[in-house]
Amino acid sequence: MSTDNSDSPDADPSESFVQDTGEEGPRIDFYGGRGMSAFPIVFFILWAIAQTAFWRISDEGGLVVGILVGLIGGMFFVRGDWKTYANTIFEGMTQPVAVTAIVAWIWAGMFAQLLQDGGFVDGLVWFANTAGIGGALFPAATFVLAAVFTTGIGTGYGASIAFVTLFFPAGLLLGANPILLFGAILSGAIFGDNLAPVSDTTIVSAVTQDSDIGGVVASRFKYVIVAAIVAFAGYLVAGQFMGGLGIGGNAQELLVAESEPIGLVHLLSMGVVIGTAVAGRHIVEAISWGIVVAAASSLALGLLSLGDIVSFNAPADAPLSQPLEFLPILTVVENPDDVGVGGSLIQGAAGFFELAILVLLIIAAAQIMIRGGAFEAILDWSIENLATNVRNAELTMVGSAALINAVITINTAAEVAIGPYISKIGERFNLNGYRRANILDAQTAALGYIFPWSGGVLAGYSAMQELPGEFEWFDTGMLVTPIDVVPFVFQGWLLVAVFIIAALTGFGREYIIDRESEEVARL
Amino acid sequence: MSVFTKFLRGWQFRDSSPSLTVGEECSVFVAEANGDGNGHVYIGDTHLLVEGAGPETVERRVRVEVTEFNETNATGRAEFIEIVGESSYTN
Numbered sequence: 001m002s003t004d005n006s007d008s009p010d011a012d013p014s015e016s017f018v019q020d021t022g023e024e025g026p027r028i029d030f031y032g033g034r035g036m037s038a039f040p041i042v043f044f045i046l047w048a049i050a051q052t053a054f055w056r057i058s059d060e061g062g063l064v065v066g067i068l069v070g071l072i073g074g075m076f077f078v079r080g081d082w083k084t085y086a087n088t089i090f091e092g093m094t095q096p097v098a099v100t101a102i103v104a105w106i107w108a109g110m111f112a113q114l115l116q117d118g119g120f121v122d123g124l125v126w127f128a129n130t131a132g133i134g135g136a137l138f139p140a141a142t143f144v145l146a147a148v149f150t151t152g153i154g155t156g157y158g159a160s161i162a163f164v165t166l167f168f169p170a171g172l173l174l175g176a177n178p179i180l181l182f183g184a185i186l187s188g189a190i191f192g193d194n195l196a197p198v199s200d201t202t203i204v205s206a207v208t209q210d211s212d213i214g215g216v217v218a219s220r221f222k223y224v225i226v227a228a229i230v231a232f233a234g235y236l237v238a239g240q241f242m243g244g245l246g247i248g249g250n251a252q253e254l255l256v257a258e259s260e261p262i263g264l265v266h267l268l269s270m271g272v273v274i275g276t277a278v279a280g281r282h283i284v285e286a287i288s289w290g291i292v293v294a295a296a297s298s299l300a301l302g303l304l305s306l307g308d309i310v311s312f313n314a315p316a317d318a319p320l321s322q323p324l325e326f327l328p329i330l331t332v333v334e335n336p337d338d339v340g341v342g343g344s345l346i347q348g349a350a351g352f353f354e355l356a357i358l359v360l361l362i363i364a365a366a367q368i369m370i371r372g373g374a375f376e377a378i379l380d381w382s383i384e385n386l387a388t389n390v391r392n393a394e395l396t397m398v399g400s401a402a403l404i405n406a407v408i409t410i411n412t413a414a415e416v417a418i419g420p421y422i423s424k425i426g427e428r429f430n431l432n433g434y435r436r437a438n439i440l441d442a443q444t445a446a447l448g449y450i451f452p453w454s455g456g457v458l459a460g461y462s463a464m465q466e467l468p469g470e471f472e473w474f475d476t477g478m479l480v481t482p483i484d485v486v487p488f489v490f491q492g493w494l495l496v497a498v499f500i501i502a503a504l505t506g507f508g509r510e511y512i513i514d515r516e517s518e519e520v521a522r523l
Numbered sequence: 524m525s526v527f528t529k530f531l532r533g534w535q536f537r538d539s540s541p542s543l544t545v546g547e548e549c550s551v552f553v554a555e556a557n558g559d560g561n562g563h564v565y566i567g568d569t570h571l572l573v574e575g576a577g578p579e580t581v582e583r584r585v586r587v588e589v590t591e592f593n594e595t596n597a598t599g600r601a602e603f604i605e606i607v608g609e610s611s612y613t614n
Contacts, residue, residue, distance in 0.1 A: 097611070210611040218529035278526045390539045390567040423611040427552045427582065430566040433611075434533075509537035511566050512584070513549045 028088060028372045029079040036077045037372020040365035041417060043070035048408045053453040060354040063413060067361040074368060085368065092367025093360045097419070100207045101359060105352040107287040108198035111273065112153040113348025114291060115266045117308060118298040121162045123263025124149055128167070129255035135175025135244050140235035142167050142176075143184040143191075143491070147228065150192020152270035154199035156449060159189045160460035168464065169471055170254045172478060175244035182460065182480040183488030184235050186449045189456055190491045194445035195224050197277040198287060200355065200412045201448075205441035208419030209426070211433030211517035214277035214286065216441075219434035222508055223442060227498045231490035238488070247473055262301050269294035307331070310343040355412060362416045370420070379424055390429045394439060394503035397422050401443035402496060410455050411448030415440060432510045433517030442499050446492035452482035540568040540597035543589045550607050551587060553580045568597060575603035584608035 030036035047066030051057050071089060078085045092098075124145045133141045142163065150159040163185040171181045193199050197217045206216040273290035277283055298304035306328040313333045314321035321332050333339060369375045387393035401418050408414035419440065426436035449456035461482050467474045487493075502508050543549070543566075553562040553576050562576025564587070573580075573587050586607050592599035 208611060215529065218526070219533055221530050222534050275526060278529055390565075420611075424582070427610055428554045428565060429568075430551050430564070506537040506539060508533045508535070509539075509567075510533050511537070511541060512551055513541065513543075513566055514537070515532065516550065 028084050030077045030372055031079055032077060034373030034377055037369050038374035039077060040070035040074040040368055043073055058455050058458055060358055064358050067365055071365055088367050088371050089364040092364035095363055097207050098360050098363045101204050102356040104203040104283050105200055106349045107284055108154050109348035109352045110345045111198055111287050111290045112155055113344040114294040115153050117344045118266055118294060118303045119260045119263035120152055120266040121149055122258055122260035125166055125255055126259040126261040129259050136239040138171045138174050138176040139180045139184040139239045140232055142181060143188045143232060143235050146185050146188020147191035150189050151196045152266060154196040156189030156193035156456050157459040160185060160456050161463040164460045164463040166258050169467055173247055177242035177244055178478060178480050179484050180238055180242050180488055182485045186456055186489045187231055187491030190445050190449045191224060191228055194441055197273055201415055201441050201444045204412055204415045205437040209423055209433040209437040211437050213283045214280055215517055216434055216437045218278045220438040223438060223498050227491055227494035230494050234490045265297045265301060266294060308343060310345050313338050313340050315339050358413055359416050366420050387425050391503055393425050393429050397425055397439045398443060398499050398503055401440050402447055405444050405447035406451060411444045415444040430512045432512045432515055435510050439499055442495045446495040450486060450489045450492040457482045541566055542594055543592045543599060545589055545592055547589045550584050552584050556581050570598045571601045573601045573603050580606060582610045
């Protein structure tokens, strides 16, 4: 470590002080200098841009291969024994950050699937139909309902698909402007993706900044709601000026077909998870309560059967398959391809399996970068040139999180990759974990649904392309292209704007001396 | 703290250079250290020189007691008490 003899607190802080250089762990030397330790993660980012942005393939499996190839490639630049490099991969993968995120995702996945299969969206459709909302107000109402739905299920991608399938055609028939309507759906998805305790990005933002998930949700409410109020007003005003396509037709018929008022019971399941998490209960406990309430209420009200929640498809020649066929969760199947376990719980948990592997490998690559010195080099450069005071530090955090999410379509992967950088910059200025997590997740949620190559936009657009095949009146000219919707994702733009203003004015800023975030509970 | 009040925390504009009180104990991350065993802490743009916080405390959360503080230029001195926590990402 270099030294500095100035003991005056008035001395220029940028002068020759030292950062922790990671002496506690083994260093890895690379041919080409410490910058080469960034090879695995840089290779992964380039791969992710090519796959998701240039070729529009939102496949997490492909990203897993990208990071694997990057990690293998990086090894060839290591000086001396490769064993340290290999061990560092394991060291990264066993960091508590990765394990905590994965456990929380799996729980959240089961809960989200129960709500989706249990007709939550059908309840919201009923509400929209009963309220008798007209075309001009429909985008604003859709924004609110999509926000509520996403806050319940946590996945904005799922919400985009569900709402484009159900609300988009109904809105068109009512005379709503299609571009505004798609923007409202994406805005609602951003709201929930950012706020929901069961959202994958909320979980990542909390665990990477060492904060409890309930506390993060409560502390970010102020930013989300400020942006949402302005966005809501924006959709109300724009709805008056941006006309529809004048298709005519019976929207009510379309809505009634998918309407199920009892689905609104899941507002209770959602409230249980948010309430218990914010009250400070362990996130696994909070989501488990949500799962119990969602499953029990769905079974009691006939929204789901036991077999919908978990089902075993056993072959006829299995020893106890036919004698126990009377069980509601067991089905004897003839076709060997049908053998397996299904239902909401496995489907929900399995949805995160690929992402779990991906996050383990990204954190391993980040650890290589830390041990090799590239991370420290980037940090030093940022502190010297960008994060020169607390305002600039927060603006740097906003900008870097926004940039990486703008180029990597799958926003959770981008968030994991930038998490250590946000943590170190924020800790340097003693910003507490909630503030750091909120800066990180707002950009992640917002940028994941704005640009034409963003995962949320692509998910909604893919669902929209199915509509001409479903409705005779829906022709391909009514499709909203991803580029057209960019300016109308009000919640996304406003959320970024709120954080730029918050960084400049200190709105919502909290230091560690003001409040220490509670550590995220580990297993 | 009730669930409701948790949602209301932080609705304020916080100073970029927060004030500290002499005698106050607080826990903070150490950003840098000098070779002579003193650490530097930045709480926003407030700068504290922490006596006794050597290189082993860098990027760790430490408990300190504020011994001097100048409101005008938001600088001060503190005494290192103990290490109380780690960074989110430990090296």
